[in-house]
Amino acid sequence: MSRFQDRRTFLKGAAALPCLARAAGGARRAEDEARYVAEARYYEKLPHRKIKCTLCPRECVIDDRERGYCGVRENRGGIYYTLVHSRVCAANIDPIEKKPFFHVLPGSTSFSIATAGCNVNCKMCQNWDISQVRPEQVRSLYLPPKEVAALARQNQCATISYTYSEPVIFYEYMLDTAEAGRAAGVKNVVVTGGYITAEPLKELCRRVDAVKVDLKAFSEKFYREVVNGELKPVLAALVALRKLGMWTEMVYLVIPTLNDGDQEFRDLARWVKTDLGVDVPLHFTRFHPQYLLKNLPVTPLKTLERAKAIADAEGLHYVYLGNVPGHPAENTYCPRCRRVLIQREGFFVRSLHVRGGRCEFCRQPVPGVWEKS
Amino acid sequence: MSRTEASRRRFLGGCLAGLTGNACGQGRAPAGQAKQDPAAGRSRVVIARDPALRAGGGPDSARLGKLLDRLMQAFYGVDNALEAWRRLVRPGEVIGLKVNCLAGKGASTHPELVEAIMERLQQAGVRSRDILVWDRLSEDLESAGYRIATGRDRARVMGNDLLGYEDELSAYGSAASLLAKALTQICDGVINLPVLKDHGIVGVTLALKNLFGAVHNPNKYHPNTGDPYVADVYMLPPIRQKVRLAICDAVSGQYEGGPSYMPQWSWPFNGLLAARDPVALDWTGWQILEQERARRGLKPLRDAGREPKWIATAARHGLGTNDPGRIERLEA
Numbered sequence: 001m002s003r004f005q006d007r008r009t010f011l012k013g014a015a016a017l018p019c020l021a022r023a024a025g026g027a028r029r030a031e032d033e034a035r036y037v038a039e040a041r042y043y044e045k046l047p048h049r050k051i052k053c054t055l056c057p058r059e060c061v062i063d064d065r066e067r068g069y070c071g072v073r074e075n076r077g078g079i080y081y082t083l084v085h086s087r088v089c090a091a092n093i094d095p096i097e098k099k100p101f102f103h104v105l106p107g108s109t110s111f112s113i114a115t116a117g118c119n120v121n122c123k124m125c126q127n128w129d130i131s132q133v134r135p136e137q138v139r140s141l142y143l144p145p146k147e148v149a150a151l152a153r154q155n156q157c158a159t160i161s162y163t164y165s166e167p168v169i170f171y172e173y174m175l176d177t178a179e180a181g182r183a184a185g186v187k188n189v190v191v192t193g194g195y196i197t198a199e200p201l202k203e204l205c206r207r208v209d210a211v212k213v214d215l216k217a218f219s220e221k222f223y224r225e226v227v228n229g230e231l232k233p234v235l236a237a238l239v240a241l242r243k244l245g246m247w248t249e250m251v252y253l254v255i256p257t258l259n260d261g262d263q264e265f266r267d268l269a270r271w272v273k274t275d276l277g278v279d280v281p282l283h284f285t286r287f288h289p290q291y292l293l294k295n296l297p298v299t300p301l302k303t304l305e306r307a308k309a310i311a312d313a314e315g316l317h318y319v320y321l322g323n324v325p326g327h328p329a330e331n332t333y334c335p336r337c338r339r340v341l342i343q344r345e346g347f348f349v350r351s352l353h354v355r356g357g358r359c360e361f362c363r364q365p366v367p368g369v370w371e372k373s
Numbered sequence: 374m375s376r377t378e379a380s381r382r383r384f385l386g387g388c389l390a391g392l393t394g395n396a397c398g399q400g401r402a403p404a405g406q407a408k409q410d411p412a413a414g415r416s417r418v419v420i421a422r423d424p425a426l427r428a429g430g431g432p433d434s435a436r437l438g439k440l441l442d443r444l445m446q447a448f449y450g451v452d453n454a455l456e457a458w459r460r461l462v463r464p465g466e467v468i469g470l471k472v473n474c475l476a477g478k479g480a481s482t483h484p485e486l487v488e489a490i491m492e493r494l495q496q497a498g499v500r501s502r503d504i505l506v507w508d509r510l511s512e513d514l515e516s517a518g519y520r521i522a523t524g525r526d527r528a529r530v531m532g533n534d535l536l537g538y539e540d541e542l543s544a545y546g547s548a549a550s551l552l553a554k555a556l557t558q559i560c561d562g563v564i565n566l567p568v569l570k571d572h573g574i575v576g577v578t579l580a581l582k583n584l585f586g587a588v589h590n591p592n593k594y595h596p597n598t599g600d601p602y603v604a605d606v607y608m609l610p611p612i613r614q615k616v617r618l619a620i621c622d623a624v625s626g627q628y629e630g631g632p633s634y635m636p637q638w639s640w641p642f643n644g645l646l647a648a649r650d651p652v653a654l655d656w657t658g659w660q661i662l663e664q665e666r667a668r669r670g671l672k673p674l675r676d677a678g679r680e681p682k683w684i685a686t687a688a689r690h691g692l693g694t695n696d697p698g699r700i701e702r703l704e705a
Contacts, residue, residue, distance in 0.1 A: 048630055050573070060595075063573055064633040065475055065513075071592040121593050132590055133551075136534060228596070292542075292549050 035142060036087040036135070038172055040073055040080040042200050049078035056119045056168055056195050057233035070169040071134045072117035084115035084135050085173045088143040090127075090164045093155055095347040099163060099191050100322055101249055102281055102332060103368025104210045106342050107349035110189065111152035113143065114164035115173065119195050120229040122216060123292035124255060131165040145173070145180035152186045158372050159209070163191035171200060178207035187369070194237040195229055201240055210247040210369050213238055217252075217259035218268040226258060226293075235271070242276050247369050249281040251322065254299045254307055256287065265307045269314035278317045279367045284308055285322030305329070337362040416650035416694050418657045419448045420623075421705040426643040431483060432624045438489040440645055444620070445493075447705035448647045455496055461618055462562060464498030469505045469560035471616075473568050473583050474517035479634035481517035482566045482622045486645070490564065490620070491528060504528040507555045509586040511535055531555075538589045546605035550588035556611050563616045565651070569623035569642060569658050571631035575599030576674045576681030578632050579658040580619035580651035581607050581692070598679050604687035607651065613692070619654050621646040628665040640665060652693025653700045655684050 042055040049064040053073060060068040062075045072084045094112045096104055116138045118131035125131055130138055143151075152160050160181045162174045167190050178188040187209040194213040196204075205211075215234060216227050223231040241248045252268065254260050272280055284307040286299040304321050308329055311319040321329035325346040332342035332354075339361045343350040353360035357370050421444035426436050442454035449457040462468055470490060472482035491504055502525060508514050511521050511532035522530045536559065538551040556563065567583035574595045575582060582603050585591035594602035607613065623646055629638035642661070648654035659681055663673055674680045688695040 048635060049633065061573070063631075065477070066632070067592050069592055069595065071590065132593070134589070134592075137538065137589055228593070292544065 032142065033083075033136075036083055036085055036140075037081050038085040040082050041172055041175075041203075042197070043080040045078055049075070051075050051078065051080045053080060054197055055171055055200055057197055057230060058119060058195075059197075067134075068119075070117045070119045070166075071132075072115065072169050082170065082172050084117060084170045085176070086142055086144045087115050087135055087140045087170075087173075088113050088148075089116050089130050089135070089138045089140045090114040091141065091143065093157060094161065096159060096161075096189070097344060097347040097349065099161060099189065099212055100251065100283055100285075100320075101189060101210060101212055102283070102320060102342070102344075103249065103318070103366070103370075104189060104247065105158045105187070105369060105372060106344075106352055106354075108158035108372075109156065110159040110161040111148065111155060111157040111186075112161040112163050113148060113177075114162070114167070115170040116140070116165065117169040118166040118193075119169050120166070120193055120227050122193075122228070123226050124253065124287060124290050126288070126290045127164050128291045145177040146184075148177045149180040149184035149186055152181060153184050157186065159187045159189050161189050161191060166195075167192055168196045168200075171204070175204065175207055178204075182207070187372070193227075193229070194234040194241075196237055197233070198236070198240060201237055202244065205241065205244045205246045208246075210249070211241055212249045212251060213241070214251045214253065215268070217255075218264050218271070219259070222259050226255075235275070239275055242280070247367070248276070249283065250276075251283045251285055252307070253285050253287050254304055255293065256296050256299055256303065258293075258296070260299070260303050260307070262306065262310060265310040266314065269311040269316055272311075272316060273314055278315055280316075281318040281320060282311055282316055283320045283322045284311075286324055288323070301327075332366075334359040334362060334364050334366070336364040341366060415699050415701040416648065416653035417448060417701045417703060418646060418648040418650070418653050419444055419703045419705050420644055420646050420657075421447065422642070422644035424643055426624060427641055432485050434485045434488070437483075437485050437624070438492070441486070441489050441493065441620075443705045444645045444647050447703055448618075454493065458493045458497035461564075462494060462497050462499050464500075465503070466499060466561040467503045467505065467559055468494055468499050469507050469555055469563040469615075470566055471563050471583060471586060472506060472508050472514070472517070472519075472566045473578070473586070473622075474508045474510075474513040474519070476568075476570075476632055476634040477513075477516040478518055479636060480568060480570055480625070480627050480631065480639065481513075481634075482568055483624055484518045486620075486622050486624070487519075487566065490566075501528045502526055505555060505559055506530040507532070507536065507553075507560075507586075509533050509591070533586070533589075543609045543611070545608040547602050548588070548594065548605035548609060550590055550606065550609070552609065552611055553587045553589075556587045556615060560615060565616050565619040567619065567621050568627075569621055569625075569646070569661065570627035571629050571638070571662060572599075572679075573631060574679065575603060575683065576679040577655065577659050577662055579621060579655040580648070581655050581683070581687055583619075584612050584616070587612060598682060600681075600683040601686045603681075603683035604690050604692065607687060607692055608690055616651070617649070619646075619648050619651055621654060621658060623658075623661075626662065626665060628662050628669065629671060650693035650700075652684060652687045652695050654693075655681070655687070656695040656697075657700065657702060659684060 044052045053060045067074045096110045116135040189210040220231045317335040330344040341353045445457035474481040533553045536555045572578040623642040623644040626642040627639045
């Protein structure tokens with residue numbers, strides 16, 4: 001399996017780097033495995049060579065020689081290791097709008113990377129072929145943090161995105177790369193399910209500039225049955241992000257029959273307003289049948305528009321629709337003068353009227369990350 | 374020279390003779406499956422024990438071979454071990470031996486047992502090159518004392534890391550996995566060779582759970598003490614259809630601290646268990662482990678928060694029975 005989309009573009013920029021050229025050109029060797037292994041930052045040692053992972057709310061207790069739920073962390077003799085440091089299974093240069101971040105450097109590109117693995121198992125996962133496999137089951141490149149930062153700069157990317165699978169599970173690599181990115185003048189953004197415990201999240205927020213959380217639904221039932229996780233820790237992470245002053249956007253993938261009820265939209269919008277604030281962008285995106293939910297249809301546009309209408313009515317300032325190219329709800333509107341601030345078409349920005357973090361027309365502050373490093 | 378020694382020599386000769394050919398056996402009618410259940414409506418679980426089985430640190434190979442013969446004769450109700458094996462396999466079939474090697478030496482399927490089974494398979498007409506000893510990872514096999522063998526001219530010993538997985542998902546209930554090609558493409562039939570031991574998350578690991586080694590994502594199937602995941606994985610058709618018999622390595626049992634090897638919680642059971650019904654075998658093995666836990670003053674798995682409820686789920690799926698009244702337990 002290979003996930004190096006836009007490969008020509010990517011490799012063109014990367015060709016000067018010997019490490020990448022070597023990894024891309026040849027088969028992975030057994031001795032290469034060791035370079036992906038680093039001790040995990042968050043775990044507790046238990047008796048009899050067991051450990052408890054404390055990185056995510058799952059808190060897996062893991063025997064010697066076993067791995068956690070994520071499949072990328074292994075107990076070796078009572079020491080817990082990540083097996084995916086610098087082990088990139090997907091790398092692309094994407095528009096930042098694809099993440100989607102609509103209030104982070106609009107029109108810029110983001111150097112986007114992922115490793116194998118995930119700490120949940122969503123039935124609608126669009127990247128299951130990398131998120132639901134172990135690192136040795138997918139083709140990977142060795143891409144250490146400084147090389148990522150260099151590639152990002154070389155390709156004029158304003159940010160590095162940790163995305164596609166679940167960056168929480170490649171936490172150590174993400175931290176080290178974010179540090180290297182900052183040193184190189186590149187910002188860092190995280191695309192996550194938000195299934196992370198408080199301490200690691202706090203540490204992460206010291207190194208990155210924006211976080212987009214995929215809130216899969218607003219019910220524990222959905223999280224239990226469709227995500228194989230829990231809602232409560234995700235809500236806690238969202239609240240923590242706001243308290244830590246992190247720029248946060250949210251995506252809600254609307255899946256027919258599973259999380260598309262009016263009351264759920266309303267409960268969600270009210271919670272966002274109360275616990276996060278009206279300025280947190282909320283993206284309702286269209287579902288396409290994937291992975292284990294191939295039996296469901298594409299989300300009707302009317303459902304998405306209903307979700308937006310409910311969230312708008314609750315007073316949220318920035319409610320967007322996603323995966324509906326050309327829809328006016330892809331644009332950013334000033335909450336005061338209602339003029340179009342950012343006109344988008346798909347992943348492309350057609351016009352931009354935010355200057356210095358304010359509406360160009362009425363000077364209303366528009367929250368987000370607008371300045372490059 | 375005993376028959377066993379002669380057979381071993383012939384077996385090793387076969388391995389080294391440089392036989393060539395395609396090991397794949399797709400399209401052949403499987404043996405073992407169509408035969409009438411020996412217990413006629415009940416699930417037979419045979420337990421064979423030999424108090425003098427162990428010599429030094431491991432099993433005595435000759436005694437283990439004899440114990441295996443006794444086990445198979447009792448299971449099939451025949452007085453000749455070869456006849457028993459002939460009821461299980463046919464010449465020309467590719468037979469997989471799914472061992473359990475995660476724990477390394479001490480709590481993995483003993484190579485001595487596998488060697489004895491390979492010998493009997495060849496006596497029953499299965500060619501050496503048509504035998505695949507297989508587990509999830511080659512390094513696990515090596516750590517349990519196996520030597521990796523990939524040549525097509527003799528019995529192969531390999532992990533899924535070398536054999537690969539299917540590209541398309543197989544799904545049942547909570548399980549959605551890529552299946553090992555060892556199971557789907559290479560083997561006509563599989564003999565399941567679990568170990569009698571405790572599991573710190575799902576309670577016990579026996580016949581049903583050993584097939585976690587046939588899927589690419591076993592790490593996803595441990596929540597809720599493995600229920601219903603263990604049962605659901607076994608429902609995937611190639612598993613249900615190809616696994617013909619479980620022979621549980623109970624030379625040693627481990628009643629606590631599994632699946633890793635913990636010598637302080639290991640005890641010499643000196644036996645083997647056999648069943649066609651994986652649920653009956655797992656239920657029986659679970660009771661043996663519970664008895665040993667009780668004898669050592671440990672609380673039952675239910676009170677330890679890891680009762681293997683997936684055994685009952687597997688019974689509800691129709692994979693077998695966990696009803697003691699429907700399990701014919703034979704001591705051989």
